[in-house]
Amino acid sequence: MKGGALVGLFEQTARPDRGFRYGEAEFISYADLFAEAGKLSAALGRLGQRPRFIAAIWMEPSPECYMAFMAIVLANGIPVPLHGNSSAEQVADVLGKLEAEVLLTSSARLDEVLRSEGIAREAGQGTIIVDGITGEAGEGMEASIRPGFRRRERVYTPPEETAVVFMSSGSTGKPKGILLSESNLLSNMASIQASLRLTDEDTVLITKSFGYSSTVTGEWLLALHAGMQIALAPGLLHPLQLVLEIKRSRPTFLCTVPAVLLPLAKSGKWDEQDLQSLTKLIVVGAAMPPETLLQLQMRLPKVEIMPCYGLTEASPRVTCLPAGQLASKSASAGLAIPGVTIAVYREGMPAAPGEEGEIVVNGPNVMLGYYDDERRTANVLTSGGLRTMDRGYMDGDGFLFLTGRTDNAFNVAGHLFHPEMLEKALLSHPAVRESAVTGMPDEISGYRPIAFVIPDQHPVEDERNMVAQLHAYCLNRFTAAGRPKEIIIVRELPRTQSGKPDRTAIQLMAKERNDDLRNGSIAAGTDGY
Known part of the structure; x- marks a missing residue:
């Protein structure tokens, strides 16, 4: 694999006139980054690891993260890009789960590494901890590469085609190792390019975590x-920070998430010229929502706004709403991107247009499987394709509409309830920054929907009035079964770990609140502040 397609991409694109811009005036070309990756690869080679060793990357968001990824590939290893905001103990859990031979970290994180009992435990099992820039052992870690050090034993060996492992916890909080091949990554990259048609005159602004497959495939490799330039400004939290960064770095292309766009759309502190x-x-x-x-499109009439759908198991992109279709298909996730096919199945049979069912994906982008989990792999990789566990329907024109997750749905008064639909409606309210809906058992209706809401402004002057407004907002948008019975x-x-709302923990919050109400320790209507 050392001379594989990824290495070829890195070599062919190592241009001195293109690269990463970051910080106030920092720039490193792709040519220089590739040269540094070669040095780091040689240092990793001196560690004496077996071919196809697994190396996790836990560093601050920077061009060096991408250099470390390249170096591991050049050294015939399998990179595991981790979210920069992961805790040391979460990193230790990943090292143990994947039996990782190497952890590449930064000198800035060395103290945290040394204090972590979990990472120390994994180092005792044979994980070598090295500087992610030089490949040398960090201060205090020399013992992990001393002569005679026992190499980590491996119980499970990933398929030979494995090029990268992404850790995806979805909404359950339990990380899964998703195995992707070079073909998965590069075919999806090419499909994304076929749908977007970007050129070497474009600049992409990367703000999302390095631990997302969307960042690696749909931004960096793309x-x-x-031939695009990259403006790197990860970790932006406030919408006005994003506006300032766009004004500074002048990107033409941005791939981002609703948590960033929702407050941006609701803010009146910017105009079209700021994002020109x-x-x-x-x-x-x-x-x-x-x-x-549509509100954002009205404020940015010259920007092609294209909602997409995907999942890490599909490398990740599956659909994209073509430019110019937002006005007529604003609720749609779009059409399958070139090279990928989608179908909707209901009770094992293809669903008719407009009929809801489970979304199934086929194409060269579909993963190899889950790390050391044959049962789960067999459950989702079927003869019909990749079962996504996402629910939706396709209209007569082939556009996909999402309704929710199979494993999130619950029954309310005889109706299958998808919490995502209510969450989306609440998010469209100007006073709401984020929402999460769960279900609590109910003797009469089976389950009752409970909504947790983060307001756009803190503190809320009149919490009871806001809750009343949100209930009224839902009144004409949902039937009685689909309305929240309580808004908190x-x-x-x-x-x-990947930054998504933890639905298991949210359900526990609702249960604890319900128990407190029954015990009388809080009064009905009390908010969660």
Whole structure:
């Protein structure tokens, strides 16, 4: 695999006139980054690891993260890009789960590494901890590469075609190792390019975590392939920070998530001129309320806004709403991108147009499987294709519409209830920054929907009035079964390692609140502050 297609891409795109811009005036060309990756690869080679060793990357968001990825590939290893905001103990769990031979980290994180009992445990099992820039052992870690050090034993060996492992916890909080091949990554990259048609005159602004397959495939590798410049500004939290960064770095292309766009769309502190460099904006990670997308399009009439759908198991992109279709298909996730096919199945049979069922994906982008989990792999990789566990329907024109997750749905008064539909509606309210809906058992209706809401402004002057407004907002949008029975204002929501709302923990929050109500320790209507 050392001379594989990924290495070829890195070599062919190592241009001195294209590269990463980051910080106030920092620039590193693809040529220089590839040269540094070669040095790091040689240092990794001196560690004496077996071919196809697994190396996790836990560093601050920077060009060096991408250099480390390249170096591991050049050294015939399998990179595992981790979210920069992961805790040391979460990193230790990944090292143990994947039996990782190497952890590449940064000198800035060395103290945290040394204090972590979990990472120390994995080092004792044979994981070598090295500097992610030089490949040398960090101070205090020399013992992990001393002569005679026992190499980590491996119980499970990934398929030979494995090129990268992404850790995806979805909404359950339990990370899964998703095995993707070079063909998976590069075919999806080419399909994304066929749907977006970017050129070497474009610049992509990367703000999302390095741990997402969307960032690696749909931004970094895509940028190399298209010859784009990269403006790197990860970790932006406030919408006005994003506006300032766009004004500074002048990107033409942005791939971002609803959590960033929703507050941006609701803010009146920017105008079209502030984002005038943008020509293409794609939305990934979750569905946005159609009303908000249309509102954003009205404010950015010259920008092609294209919602997309995907999942890490599909490398990740599956659909994209073609430019110019937002006005007529604002609730749609779009059409299958070139080279990928989608179908909707209901009770094992193809569903008719407009009929809801499970979305199934086919194409060269479909993963190899889950790390050391044959049962789960067999459950989703079927003869019919990749079972996504996502629910939706296709209209007569082939456009996909999402309704929710199979494993999130619950029954309300005899109706199958998808919490995502209510969440999307609440998000379209101007006073709501984020929402999460779960179900609590109910003697009469089976389950009752409970909504947790993070307000757009803190603190809320009149919490009871806001809750009443949100109930009224849902009144004409849903039948009685689809309305929240309780709306609770909170400051934050529990999240998974990948940053998504942790639905298991949210359900536990609802249960604990329900228990408190029964015990009389809180009064009905009390918010979650």
